[in-house]
Amino acid sequence: MVKVLITGANGLVGQTLVRKFLLLSQFELLATSASECKIKGLDTDRFRQMDITSAEQIKTVFDEFNPEVVIHCAAMTQVDPCELNPDLCDLVNIVGVRLVGKASEQIGAKFIYVSTDFVFDGLKGPYSEDDQPNPVSTYGWSKLQGEYITRSLKVPWVIVRTILVYGVTLSMNRSNLVTWVRDSLSQQKPIRVVNDQFRMPTLVDDLADGIISIIDRNKVGIYHLSGPEMISIYDFALKIAKIFELDDSLITPILSESLSQPGKRPVSTGFVLDLAVDELDYSPRNIQEGLLMVQNLIGEFSVSPGIPPAC
Template identity: 40%
Template sequence: MRILITGSNGLLGQKIVKLCLERGLNFIATSKGINRNPDCPDNNYLSLDISNQLEINKIFQFYYPTHVIHTAAITNVDYCEDHIEECENVNVISTKLLADTSITYKAHFQLLSTDFVFDGEKGNYSEEDEVNPLSIYAKSKVNAEEIVINGKTDDWSIVRTIIVYGEGHNLSRSNIVLWAKEALKKGNELTIVDDQYRAPTWADDLAWGCLEIIVRNKKGIFHISGPETMSVIELVYRIADFYNLPKDKIQPVKSNTLNQAAVRPPKTGFNLDFSRKELNYEPLTLEKTLELLKK
């Protein structure tokens, strides 16, 4: 097994690298520019801009991956609303380049996707539920999924996930749990939506799920998230409770007062039955992961 990871400087990419090292799996980590993950040995790293077919070809010719885990993407949903072409190029066209090259090299292709493919009216989504994306980012992920699903092979997997959190090195983006923890510690005012529901996902659990699909030779769509769906404000209250920090600076607001560029689905959350059955996936509770973050 030879695993090619894209987006290895990102939060999930870093956790997959960590797990590959722990399990002694053969891998090449790639990201745009230099290796910003000090835990990833330079011998295991190659620079790859996923929008460049020549760079993709070079890496496939050098490494002959048997599996590709494609985490790289533009993940800032508001940024995508204002940079439609860039979002299309990185999230959709580059996925096609990688997926097609994987078919040529007979490598399993795994795409990371999102709960935002759904409109958030129903909640507790299963893998078979119908998608209805509300934003440019969400549409780009649906289009990327379609490229994979309609490709000339069934040797693929799609992993959908929901607000991913955890600690990483030199990340270009923070995540809600780290951000809320820091803001609460500083005593800042926090304006938090109380009408959006999510199942926050511990990045290590997600990385485990991604690798388990590959190790068990599974195919198809998998929902991988945290075990509990809660409102975003409940998430922040629970972080405050865990760290014994005051909650009086947390101001509830409605989504439509925030003036954000991208529309978010009100209620997502996943039915995890399929992942539990196929992978023995058992994600940690929020408080358990906060204990691990504390250490």
């Protein structure tokens, strides 16, 4: 059995990886996160509270579990809080990667770092793995520093970049664009959504499957894993409204500049997926299929009496 440790396991990506790994008998899993376990159905033995900015906590957990693969999902993930609090952003997204990366190096564990399209400036997407990063925000900059740390490790490493991740967790406790649009419109709340930013939204299940494929196939290096379709965020919101049969007249298209957000966003990102398709058999769902899957999972997860509450 391959021993896999996940950081930031309470997050959207972390919880989805946990749900998938628990179904795969060739892996032994340890989920870790900063706060107490919020993952529905996970046995307490499979979870440790671990702050990635504490070398001491990392050492305790690594000494106990001795992972062979570390999937580093933990991060300060919101653009504006990073812009407003760059010291905290650097601590979590740079120092944290260094500490977890070094701990992995010390025990010879493969290190998989989850990164972002926000390392690019968004002027010429879609981007391939060897395009030159040029972040336009503190968040993007901090994640790029995390990539540099990852690349310097003397163990096999992987950088997985992804884009606008959406989906639903068993605990249904992680907000993302799809859940935000759905919840707002369900409550008849008007929302404003930018129509001048373009992304390739990623179903979290596809991302998790891609990461598992990287481990299964023993791959190293940089991989771009996103959905296959480029769309404006406004048009994506309209599709969400349509799938969930909600009133799309509540959605107003706006320009990014009218939001006056502290953190700048890249205009158009998107990824060239050829490497992942060729080497990982990566086959992401299109937006229609992805949203239908979310709709089905919401139905399934809201009536899952057999699953115990969060550990």
